[in-house]
Every structure is written in structure tokens, then in C-alpha cells.
Amino acid sequence: xxxxxxxxxxxxxxxxxGLTGYVLRRASIATLAEFAERLAPLDLRPxxxxxxxxxxxxxxxxxxxxxxTLGLRRPNLVPVVVGLQKRGLLDRKRVDFRSEGLVLTQxxxxxxxxxxxxxxxxxxxxxxxxPPELRPMVLPILMALWGHSA
Amino acid sequence: xxxxxxxxxxxxxxxxxGLTGYVLRRASIATLAEFAERLAPLDLRPxxxxxxxxxxxxxxxxxxxxxxTLGLRRPNLVPVVVGLQKRGLLDRKRVDFRSEGLVLTQxxxxxxxxxxxxxxxxxxxxxxxxPPELRPMVLPILMALWGHSA
DNA sequence: TATTGTTATACTCTATAACTATA
DNA sequence: TATAGTTATAGAGTATAACAATA
Numbered sequence: 001x002x003x004x005x006x007x008x009x010x011x012x013x014x015x016x017x018g019l020t021g022y023v024l025r026r027a028s029i030a031t032l033a034e035f036a037e038r039l040a041p042l043d044l045r046p047x048x049x050x051x052x053x054x055x056x057x058x059x060x061x062x063x064x065x066x067x068x069t070l071g072l073r074r075p076n077l078v079p080v081v082v083g084l085q086k087r088g089l090l091d092r093k094r095v096d097f098r099s100e101g102l103v104l105t106q107x108x109x110x111x112x113x114x115x116x117x118x119x120x121x122x123x124x125x126x127x128x129x130x131p132p133e134l135r136p137m138v139l140p141i142l143m144a145l146w147g148h149s150a
Numbered sequence: 151x152x153x154x155x156x157x158x159x160x161x162x163x164x165x166x167x168g169l170t171g172y173v174l175r176r177a178s179i180a181t182l183a184e185f186a187e188r189l190a191p192l193d194l195r196p197x198x199x200x201x202x203x204x205x206x207x208x209x210x211x212x213x214x215x216x217x218x219t220l221g222l223r224r225p226n227l228v229p230v231v232v233g234l235q236k237r238g239l240l241d242r243k244r245v246d247f248r249s250e251g252l253v254l255t256q257x258x259x260x261x262x263x264x265x266x267x268x269x270x271x272x273x274x275x276x277x278x279x280x281p282p283e284l285r286p287m288v289l290p291i292l293m294a295l296w297g298h299s300a
Numbered sequence: 301t302a303t304t305g306t307t308a309t310a311c312t313c314t315a316t317a318a319c320t321a322t323a
Numbered sequence: 324t325a326t327a328g329t330t331a332t333a334g335a336g337t338a339t340a341a342c343a344a345t346a
Contacts, residue, residue, distance in 0.1 A: 015207040016200060017298070019269065020276050020288055021181055026221065027296035028178030031171050050166060057165040063305060071176065076337060078306060099304055119169065126170050130294040137287045138170055138295070144280040145288070146177035148167070213328060226314060228329060249327050
């Protein structure tokens with residue numbers, strides 16, 4: 001114990017801490033890891049949680065719509081949907097002859113409740129790190145950096 | 151042309167756009183992709199640029215220090231260093247018998263100048279998306295979300 | 301011709317275990 | 324024993340091309 005830390009040189013990363021892009025990425029990586037850890041007990045990943053929320057908000061949403069909304073490529077969405085379907089959390093309903101809508105099952109709805117509690121906790125933990133007077137600016141700033149119109 | 155977009159359902163992702171964690175991640179992904187695109191003409195990735203900047207700010211920095219600073223695992227840093235060394239951008243100088251410091255070569259310093267210009271442009275582009283009155287809060291908010299003390 | 305869901309596949313990034321050599 | 328650098332390798336996540344079915 002009390003091992004000598006040779007990694008003790010101070011202010012090593014100063015030149016990067018002033019860069020918005022760098023700090024944005026580090027913040028994203030750190031908070032996503034925390035979120036994933038909170039979701040792990042439900043055997044869900046962040047992408048699964050996002051899909052469940054999307055399905056609940058927009059029943060009968062199609063693969064293509066989900067992929068476009070979440071910024072995923074269609075091929076990469078397939079195993080996500082298959083995985084959740086195998087667990088009985090979502091179901092497919094044919095919309096027309098070439099596309100099918102995804103809907104939450106009752107079981108999926110039940111799990112979603114737990115997911116929402118975890119998300120609420122996570123969001124609370126995030127915002128609490130920010131000084132109170134800056135909190136109203138968090139989402140507007142992130143949306144702006146994203147370049148998202150709405 | 152004018153193909154019917156079936157992905158036209160409005161406000162599909164509303165439930166996610168209110169989540170700090172989600173928007174943080176989307177913003178990070180989007181801006182990192184832009185940065186990578188700007189760096190590509192120099193045949194560098196974001197991690198290469200970060201390493202060059204770190205080496206310039208802290209000559210003789212060791213592998214372990216770099217890895218800890220940039221949030222990388224030591225094994226994953228090896229090919230990064232090897233790649234830049236093969237291109238003559240950095241060199242190794244033995245510090246003691248078991249660790250070696252990394253230093254920029256003259257060629258590395260020359261390339262770093264171009265990197266700095268790209269970073270400046272990128273940072274400018276990022277901050278310009280944010281309404282002027284919110285700009286001073288960007289870095290403090292991101293640092294807070296990261297949970298970074300300084 | 302264009303779109304939806306899909307398969308196969310490859311590439312990048314990240315993670316772990318374990319080795320060596322030094323102390 | 325503990326640390327620095329390394330090797331090998333495995334696992335995510337993400338990317339493209341191309342197919343069948345349908346319009």
C-alpha cells in the first residue's frame with residue numbers, strides 16, 4: 001500500500017482540457033460508461049434502452065425509422081431487435097408487405113418502467129454535477145453542439 | 151428524385167431529446183466524426199492528434215502517463231506510438247532502465263502546426279453553433295458533466 | 301428504379317491476461 | 324512485490340456490399 005505513483009506529474013493534460021471537442025468526448029465516454037453500468041443489472045445496453053423508449057413513444061415504428069432516429073445503420077439494428085424479441089420484450093406487426101412495425105410487449109412495458117427509473121437516476125446524477133445556475137443551459141448547449149435544429 | 155420519404159414521421163425521437171446523457175453522446179459522436187474528417191488529409195486520427203499535443207506540452211512523457219492522461223489502456227497505446235514513430239513524428243528516449251520518454255521529432259513538430267490549425271478551425275466551428283451568450287458556459291458545463299475536478 | 305429487412309463480413313476501438321525486464 | 328512496455332487475443336461497436344421481397 002502507498003505505492004509510489006510515478007504518474008504524478010501535475011497538469012499533464014492541460015493543453016487538451018481547453019478543447020471543447022476533447023472534453024465533450026471525455027464527458028460522453030465517462031457518462032455512458034456510468035449509464036451502461038446502471039443498466040447492466042437489467043441485462044440491457046444503452047442502445048436497448050433507447051429502443052424500448054422509442055417503441056413506447058411511437059408504437060409500430062419500423063426498423064428504418066428507428067435506425068435513422070438513433071443514428072444506427074440498418075444492419076446493425078437487426079441483432080438488437082432480434083435480441084429483445086427473443087426475450088419477449090418487443091413484437092413485430094406487419095405494417096405493409098415490405099415493412100413491419102415494432103411494438104412493446106407487456107413484458108417489455110414492465111421492464112421499461114425499471115429502465116425509466118434508472119434513467120431518471122442517471123439524469124439526476126448528471127445534472128447535480130453542474131452548478132445550479134448553469135443547469136438550464138446544459139441541454140441547449142448540447143443540442144447546439146450536436147447541431148440539432150429543434 | 152423527390153423520392154417519398156417514409157421516414158417522415160415527425161418528432162419521433164422527442165422522448166430522447168430531453169435526456170442529457172443521450173444528447174451528450176449524440177453531440178460527441180457527431181463532432182468527433184467531423185474532427186476525424188478534418189484530420190484525415192494528414193493521415194491522422196483524433197488519438198494521434200491528442201498524442202502529438204501531449205508530447206509537445208510534456209516532453210519525455212512516458213507511455214503510462216500518456217495512457218492515464220488520455221484514458222487509454224496501455225496495450226492500446228502501443229500501436230499508436232509505433233505508428234507515429236514509424237512515420238518519424240516522434241522518438242523514444244530512455245528515461246531509466248524500465249521506462250522511456252516520448253518526444254516529438256522536428257517532423258512531428260512541423261505536422262503539429264497543421265494539426266493545431268485544424269483544431270482551431272474545428273473548435274471555432276463548434277463554438278459558433280452555440281448562442282453567444284451561452285458560449286462561456288460550454289467548457290464549465292462539459293467539465294462538470296465529465297466530473298473532472300479542475 | 302427505389303425501399304425494407306436481412307446476411308455476411310470487415311474494420312476499428314476497446315478490454316483482459318500474461319509475459320519480460322527492471323526495480 | 325510492483326511497475327513499464329509489450330504481445331496476443333477477444334469482444335464490442337460500426338461500416339459496406341449485396342441479396343430477396345416488394346413497390
